[in-house]
Structure formats: C-alpha cells, structure tokens
Amino acid sequence: xxxxxxxxxxxxxxxxxxxxxxxxxxxxxxxxxxxxxxxxxxxxxxxxxxxxxxxxxxxxxxxxxxxxxxxxxxxxxxxxxxxxxxxxxxxxxxxxxxxxxxxxxxxxxxxxxxxxxxxxxxxxxxxxxxxxxxxxxxxxxxxxxxxxxxxxxxxxxxxxxxxxxxxxxxxxxxxxxxxxxxxxxxxxxxxxxxxxxxxxxxxxxxxxxxxxxxxxxxxxxxxxxxxxxxxxxxxxxxxxxxxxxxxxxxxxxxxxxxxxxxxxxxxxxxxxxxxxxxxxxxxxxxxxxxxxxxxxxxxxxxxxxxxxxxxxxxxxxx
Numbered sequence: 001x002x003x004x005x006x007x008x009x010x011x012x013x014x015x016x017x018x019x020x021x022x023x024x025x026x027x028x029x030x031x032x033x034x035x036x037x038x039x040x041x042x043x044x045x046x047x048x049x050x051x052x053x054x055x056x057x058x059x060x061x062x063x064x065x066x067x068x069x070x071x072x073x074x075x076x077x078x079x080x081x082x083x084x085x086x087x088x089x090x091x092x093x094x095x096x097x098x099x100x101x102x103x104x105x106x107x108x109x110x111x112x113x114x115x116x117x118x119x120x121x122x123x124x125x126x127x128x129x130x131x132x133x134x135x136x137x138x139x140x141x142x143x144x145x146x147x148x149x150x151x152x153x154x155x156x157x158x159x160x161x162x163x164x165x166x167x168x169x170x171x172x173x174x175x176x177x178x179x180x181x182x183x184x185x186x187x188x189x190x191x192x193x194x195x196x197x198x199x200x201x202x203x204x205x206x207x208x209x210x211x212x213x214x215x216x217x218x219x220x221x222x223x224x225x226x227x228x229x230x231x232x233x234x235x236x237x238x239x240x241x242x243x244x245x246x247x248x249x250x251x252x253x254x255x256x257x258x259x260x261x262x263x264x265x266x267x268x269x270x271x272x273x274x275x276x277x278x279x280x281x282x283x284x285x286x287x288x289x290x291x292x293x294x295x296x297x298x299x300x301x302x303x304x305x306x307x308x309x310x311x312x313x314x315x316x317x318x
Contacts, residue, residue: 005121005156005179011041011049012104012114019044020104021065023052026133026149029080029096037151041104044069052099053079061099068101074108074136075101100149102136109138116140121156124217128152155219156181157304162207162235163226164191167250170293171223172200178301185210185235186226207235211242221246221300223280233262240272246303248280248296277303 012020023040040050040058042065052061057079064075080096102108113129120127128141130148141150157180161168164186172182176199183201186192192202203210207224216222222239223246224232232249236259239247249259256278263273281295282302 005118006181008039008041008050009114009118012111015041015043016111019069021068021101022104022109023061023065023099023101024131024151025052026076026098026100028098034097040065042066042069053097057097057099061101064101068103068108072103072105072107074103076133077101100131100133100136102131102138108136113138113140117153121153124155124215124219126152126154155217157219157221158183158214158216159221159223159300160185160211160214160216160239162186162211162222162224163228163231163250164188164193164196164202165225165227166289167293167296168225169196170290171225171296172197174293174297175300176200178297180221180300180304183210183214187231207231208238211235211238216242216244218243218245219304220244221248221304223248223250223296223300225250225280227251229262233259233266236263236276237266237268240268240275245306246277246300247275248277248299250278250280250292250296252279 021042023042025034025036025038028036034051034053038050038052040048040052040061042048042062046062046066048062051058061077064077068075077099078096104111117127117129129138129151130141131138131151132148159175159180159182161171161182161184164184168184172184175182181201183203184192184197185203185205185207187204187206189204192204205213211222216239220242222235222242222244224235226232227250236247236249249256251259259278260273277299280299281292282298284291284295286292286295
C-alpha cells in the first residue's frame with residue numbers, strides 16, 4: 001500500500017510525455033481543508049491525482065488546469081468565504097485558499113523536479129523548491145531565493161515496527177493508509193510471514209542491526225511491540241542512538257518503569273529515557289489490538305507532524 005506521495009509520483013511517471021498541469025496550495029487562512037504545499041496533478045484528458053482542497057474547489061481548479069494545459073500559462077486562483085465562486089463549489093470550512101496552477105514544463109514546474117523531490121525524500125533529505133510567482137517557473141532552491149515562494153519537501157515518513165505481533169498487523173495497515181511507510185522487524189520467522197503481513201516490508205534481522213540498516217531520520221518513528229525483552233530493549237537502545245522523531249514502547253506504566261531502569265543500567269541517560277513514549281500511544285481507553293494500534297498511530301502522526309497530541313491543526317477539515 002503506497003502513501004499519497006508515492007501514488008502522486010507514480011502517476012507523474014505514468015503520465016510522462018502527456019500534457020500536464022500541477023496545482024499547488026500557495027496560502028491558506030482559517031480552516032482551509034488542506035495545508036499549504038498540497039498538490040494536484042492534472043492530465044490533459046481530465047484525469048487527476050492528489051487534491052488541493054479535499055474536494056471543495058477541485059472542479060474549478062480542473063477547469064483552470066485545462067486552460068493552462070492548452071495555452072501553457074500559469075494561473076493563480078483564490079477562494080474564500082467572501083468569494084461567490086467558493087460557495088458555488090461548496091467550500092465547507094469557512095477558510096480561504098490561494099492556488100497556483102502551472103504547466104508541467106520547463107516554463108512552469110519542470111518534469112525532472114518530481115524525480116529530484118522523490119530522490120531526496122527517499123534518501124531522508126529535505127529539498128526546497130522555489131517558485132517565481134511572477135513567471136510561474138519552479139526550480140530547486142538556492143540561497144538567493146528568499147523573495148520566491150518556497151515549498152519544503154521533507155523526508156518520507158516511515159515507521160519501524162519491532163515485533164510482528166497482532167497489534168503490529170493493525171498498526172502497519174493504519175500507517176500505510178496514512179502515507180507512513182511501515183517496516184516490520186522481527187527475527188522470529190514464525191511471526192514474520194507474508195500471510196500475516198501481506199504487502200508490508202519485512203526485515204528478519206535482529207532489531208539493532210535492522211534499525212541501523214534502515215538509517216532512521218527525523219521523519220522516522222520506531223515502535224517496539226514484541227513484549228520480549230531481548231528484542232525490545234535492543235531495539236530501544238538502537239532507536240535512542242538515532243534522530244528518530246517518535247520512539248514508543250508497548251507495556252503498562254509499571255513495565256515501562258522497569259524498562260527504564262534496565263536501560264538506565266545500560267548507560268541511557270534521563271533525557272533519552274524521556275524520548276520514549278511509554279506506555280505507547282494516546283490514552284483513548286483502547287482495549288483491542290486494533291484500538292491499541294490506533295492509539296499508537298495517532299501519537300505517531302502527532303509527533304511526525306510536530307503537533308501537540310489532541311490539538312486540531314489549523315488545516316483540520318472539521
């Protein structure tokens with residue numbers, strides 16, 4: 001199961017050679033449905049991938065994209081509560097959005113930028129694309145682009161799930177559906193099988209070796225679920241040596257306190273112990289494996305988005 005960006009890049013590659021336009025959210029005010037930088041790719045035959053408003057203004061954007069494909073001219077659109085067109089297309093959230101529609105060409109958003117962004121994200125690196133709003137031309141940013149509109153593409157979000165248990169089955173599916181690429185790590189062959197984790201990346205190495213090989217970055221979460229001290233403790237030691245954004249361990253408060261004592265005895269300092277979310281997940285009263293996975297996924301998303309748990313962000317569609 002691919003994430004949203006994976007689907008977007010796959011579509012850009014599939015449509016290579018056709019006339020395309022790309023729509024991008026430039027600015028938002030109030031409760032706009034999707035955040036700044038969101039994209040929609042439009043094919044000359046009317047097909048599209050992605051979204052700039054969660055469905056609210058897509059019809060008007062598609063119309064403008066068709067005109068851009070026809071004449072190669074970049075366009076800027078604005079929708080908001082005071083804009084009659086926004087109400088006609090059903091903007092539901094009471095916010096305002098400004099959208100840029102560019103041709104996918106050397107004079108707009110060059111086709112090779114897709115590959116550059118994807119390569120950077122896959123390598124765990126951040127890439128900034130600068131757009132001259134006067135000309136409508138985008139390019140990889142340099143230090144001289146301070147007057148241009150900048151869109152920052154962060155590394156691809158991932159979660160390394162240690163322990164191929166029942167909770168991991170649900171967590172891997174939820175993660176994949178939200179665009180966070182899951183890898184399930186477990187040296188126990190009977191647990192880590194294709195039929196238990198279909199279409200999910202699996203790694204049968206010991207967690208310290210596996211985590212080091214996957215090179216966690218600031219867009220990575222690491223969650224230990226095995227309930228086997230030999231597996232989880234080794235994984236946590238490896239996780240704490242990395243810049244992973246979110247580190248979590250399953251277990252009760254009592255078991256987590258005991259875990260911290262063991263890790264402290266192995267040289268882990270108080271600040272690093274504070275990095276571990278234990279017991280893992282948000283306190284939502286979860287009981288079933290799927291509910292526990294949901295609580296962990298929610299905490300993970302909040303951490304990866306750098307949002308306080310339980311707080312609605314400005315671009316929430318609610």
